[in-house]
Structure formats: structure tokens, C-alpha cells
Amino acid sequence: MTEPSLALERFYEGQSETCEEFALSVDEWMLLMTETTRLGGLAQSFARAFARWERMQTTAEQESFEAQRGELTSSLERLMLGSDQPPLPVQPSQELFRRMAEVVQPAVAALRGATSLAEAISRMGALEDVMKALLQTYADEVLKQEPSFPAQRVQVAMWQSVLAQTAYKEALLATYKLTGTSDMQSTMNQFETAQIQLKDGGGPVPRAIMLERRDLLTQWEAVQLSWARFKGVLIQGSSQLDMEAALQDLLADLDAAAALFAIPDVRATDTAPWVFAAAYGTTGCLVLACCGAGIMIARAKLRNERASRQAQDPTKV
Known part of the structure; x- marks a missing residue:
């Protein structure tokens, strides 16, 4: 415990x-x-x-x-x-x-x-x-x-699963002629508005998905596909088995998306060409300087050794 x-x-x-x-x-x-x-x-x-x-x-x-x-x-x-x-x-x-x-x-x-x-x-x-x-x-x-x-977008992403199940409930009530389809359509609109906000920012979501977050964009697209299938079976009034299967697929994608939306964004360092040029240019200069220094040291060492040999035996060059 x-x-x-x-x-x-x-x-x-x-x-x-x-x-x-x-x-x-x-x-x-x-x-x-x-x-x-x-x-x-x-x-x-x-x-x-x-x-x-x-x-x-x-x-x-x-x-x-x-x-x-x-x-x-x-x-x-x-x-x-x-x-x-x-x-x-x-x-x-x-x-x-x-x-x-x-x-x-x-x-x-x-x-x-x-x-x-x-x-x-x-x-x-x-x-x-x-x-x-x-x-x-x-x-x-x-x-x-x-x-x-990223608290705001996490809350929106998590609540999408509740909206999806709400739409399913309202579709079922409409199928039983207990209500019309207006409630279902309203919930669908809420879901789709939230999806747009999650991708492009707006409403409670302060900013759009960063281009660097390809993982997030890919999962957002997966949710869109699952939602399209789920929405289709609800509007068509398909069997409850079809509705349930489509719902479970959507919920799985929504859970995966919510987990990714919870990862804080880390903006990549500036990678403009001039940055690369400056960085690589500086690195190149350092390498050349080190190589030049090495050559100079080696030559100085050779001169010293030659001078030492000449001092010991003047006949040797």
C-alpha cells in the first residue's frame, strides 16, 4: 500500500x-x-x-x-x-x-x-x-x-473523448426517436472546433502545433481520420456494433493524441544557413589554426634537432 x-x-x-x-x-x-x-x-x-x-x-x-x-x-x-x-x-x-x-x-x-x-x-x-x-x-x-x-491544450485534447461519447449517446437517442439530431450536430461541431484549435491555436489553446512537432501533427491527422469514420456511422444511423467499433478506434487515437499534447514543446535552435556558415566557418578556422600550429611546432622541433646534431658533429647537416 x-x-x-x-x-x-x-x-x-x-x-x-x-x-x-x-x-x-x-x-x-x-x-x-x-x-x-x-x-x-x-x-x-x-x-x-x-x-x-x-x-x-x-x-x-x-x-x-x-x-x-x-x-x-x-x-x-x-x-x-x-x-x-x-x-x-x-x-x-x-x-x-x-x-x-x-x-x-x-x-x-x-x-x-x-x-x-x-x-x-x-x-x-x-x-x-x-x-x-x-x-x-x-x-x-x-x-x-x-x-x-501545456495545460490548456491538454485539457481540450482530453475532453475530446467525452465529446465523442456524448455524440454517440445523442446519435443513439436520435435513432430511438427520443430526440432530434440537433444535439448530436451541436456536439460534433464542438468536437471539430476543438480539433481546429488544437492544430491552429485559438480559443483556450494559445498557439498552433509547431512544425517541429511532426509526431503531434501525425497523430492529429490520425484523429481526424478516426473522427471522419465515427461521424459517418453516426450520421448514417449504422448498427450499434459499428458505432461502438468506430468509437473505440477514435478513443484509442484520442488517448494517444492527449499523451503527445502533454509533452511540452521545445523550440529548435536557429538553423538558418548563415548560422551554419558561421558555425562551420569558425570550426574550420580553428581546425586550420590547429593544423598550422602543429606544422610550426613540428618544423621548430626539426630545426632544434638539426642544430643539436650539428653541434655534436659539424660535418652532419
């Missing part, structure tokens, strides 16, 4: 009146951010399962719905208490733990306790706001440790 987990255990057993605070690494903060967006996505999965159960009323759909309800609880518990598998640190301060208990947990409980799909959907907005605020808090904590951390 990790030391932070032991500290929580001491707190619960009354051996400590406060939760001890621990410093997290940037990677550990990133794990918390990832689980936060995962919880946001699970809320959308929960609503989809609710919709299928209400429509079909089968045992299989009820079991799927209950499984999604359990996943919501499990994700919340991981965020609050940490986890060994998958690895996740506990909340590193009493303030954050209290926030989880007093703000996040009630929002999740309200969604889990919904007795109808309409009630669940009406409660999802509040949970989304809570998760976005928590994501912002974690990003701010990373910035305190690592000022070069």
Missing part, C-alpha cells in the same frame, strides 16, 4: 485528525486528469445503457445498465482513494479529498440514482461541469510544478 493510502487509512481509523499532504509528480497528476475524463465518458456510457434498457426491457440490457452503474462507482472510488490497478494516486491534499466528497461524489450519486432516462440526462450537465472544473484544478497543480506544461 502506498504511503498516501496509509495516511488515508490512519485518518479513517481516527489515528490522524487530518489527511497528510503529498507531492505528486507530473505523471501522477496526468493519471488523475485521465481518470477524470474517463469518469465523464462513463457518464455518457451510463446514459446510453439506460436508453437501451428503457427501450428493450431485456435482462441483458438491464445487466449492461447495472454494469455501467457499477463502473461509475468504481471510477469515483479510484479518484477518491487511489488504485493499484490501474495505477492511480490518492488525492494529495485534504482540500482535494474534501472536494471529491462534497462536490464530485454527490454529482455522481445523483446520476446513479436517476429513475428514468430523462432524469439522468437532466443531471448530466451538472456532473460535466464538476468534472471540467476538477480537470482544470489538476492542470493548475501541474503548472505549479512544471510551468512549461
